[in-house]
Structures are given as structure tokens and as C-alpha cells.
Amino acid sequence: MKIAVYPGSFDPLTNGHLDILKRAASLFDHVIVGVLVNSNKKCLFSPEERVDMINDAIHDLENVRVMHFNGLMVDFCEKVGATAVIRGLRAVSDYEYEVQMFAANYHLNSKVETVFLMSQPKYSFLSSSVVKEIAYYGGNINEMVTPGIAELLKKRMKE
Ligand code: ADP
Numbered sequence: 001m002k003i004a005v006y007p008g009s010f011d012p013l014t015n016g017h018l019d020i021l022k023r024a025a026s027l028f029d030h031v032i033v034g035v036l037v038n039s040n041k042k043c044l045f046s047p048e049e050r051v052d053m054i055n056d057a058i059h060d061l062e063n064v065r066v067m068h069f070n071g072l073m074v075d076f077c078e079k080v081g082a083t084a085v086i087r088g089l090r091a092v093s094d095y096e097y098e099v100q101m102f103a104a105n106y107h108l109n110s111k112v113e114t115v116f117l118m119s120q121p122k123y124s125f126l127s128s129s130v131v132k133e134i135a136y137y138g139g140n141i142n143e144m145v146t147p148g149i150a151e152l153l154k155k156r157m158k159e
Contacts, residue, residue, distance in 0.1 A: 004028040004084040010053075012153060013128075013145070014145055016119055019123055021064060021086075025061050027115075030063050031061075032064075034069045034076055036069065037068050051066050054066045085115065087102075088119055090123070102114045131153070
């Protein structure tokens with residue numbers, strides 16, 4: 001059984017994330033979305049809120065489940081029995097950071113392979129921060145996130 005982890009902040013999950021997740025789910029027996037808790041980033045949504053919103057978005061994906069984690073990603077992979085990590089690549093700008101992450105993780109545990117999936121062109125501009133910025137100014141985010149997440153964002157921005 002081939003298990004992969006798709007780690008990230010997902011603050012919030014975008015349609016670009018969802019596309020990578022669906023494609024990863026067709027390649028692996030099981031995919032676990034790992035919502036990062038100990039990131040230095042200040043998040044708009046709590047880990048629990050992010051897990052809930054991803055669960056809502058993936059109910060039709062039978063081989064995907066969501067967990068939050070802190071600590072090292074390779075330790076999380078070991079804990080859940082994953083032998084691969086999925087990362088999405090958008091523009092050239094993602095590349096340098098991803099190479100660093102790959103090198104660090106490979107050094108820590110070379111049994112965990114990193115698999116890069118290229119973003120579809122239509123999502124290559126899309127990031128959680130762009131979505132938050134547009135939502136903050138009341139712009140239309142309907143093509144960027146699921147309807148449920150759009151509602152949550154609008155509500156949070158009013159608070
Ligand atoms: P991180 O904090 O690790 O950068 P993100 O939530 O921003 O977490 O992203 C998680 C993963 O999804 C990363 O591999 C990132 O490159 C990828 N990703 C983010 N946005 C997109 C997108 N629009 N299309 C494809 N992959 C994406």
C-alpha cells in the first residue's frame with residue numbers, strides 16, 4: 001500500500017491545492033493531507049478550522065484523509081506509514097524553496113521520496129495569500145476556493 005503525505009499550511013485550501021490533491025489521490029493508494037501546526041506563519045484559520053474545511057472539500061475523495069501535525073515532516077511520514085511527500089510546483093519562484101526542503105528532508109530520511117506535481121496553468125497564479133488579499137478587499141474569490149471556503153473567508157474578514 002503506497003501512502004503519500006501532502007503537507008502545507010492550507011490557510012485556506014485553494015482550488016490549486018485541491019487539484020494537486022485529486023491528482024495525487026489518483027496516483028497513490030492513500031493520501032494524507034498534513035496541516036502544519038508549528039509553522040512560523042501567522043495563520044488566519046486555526047489548525048482545527050483548516051482540517052474541517054479540507055474535510056468538507058474532499059468528501060468525494062475516498063482515499064484521502066486529513067490530519068494536523070507539528071514537528072518534522074519526515075517524523076509525521078514515519079508515524080502514518082507514508083513513503084512519499086507530495087509538493088505542488090507553480091512558478092520558477094517555488095523551485096528554490098522546494099529544492100531546499102527536498103534536500104533537508106532527504107538528508108533526514110532518504111526513504112521518504114518527494115514527488116512534485118506541476119500546477120495546472122490556470123492555478124499557477126493562485127496562492128492562499130492572494131485569496132486572502134482579494135477576500136479582504138471584498139473581491140470575487142468564487143473561482144479560487146470552494147463555495148464553503150469562500151463563505152468562511154467572507155465571514156472571517158468581517159470579524
Ligand atoms: P507551505 O506553507 O508549505 O508553502 P501551502 O499551503 O502554501 O504550504 O502549499 C502547500 C503545497 O501546495 C506546496 O507544495 C505548494 O507549492 C502547493 N501549492 C500551493 N498553491 C498551489 C497552486 N495554486 N497550484 C499547485 N500547487 C500549489
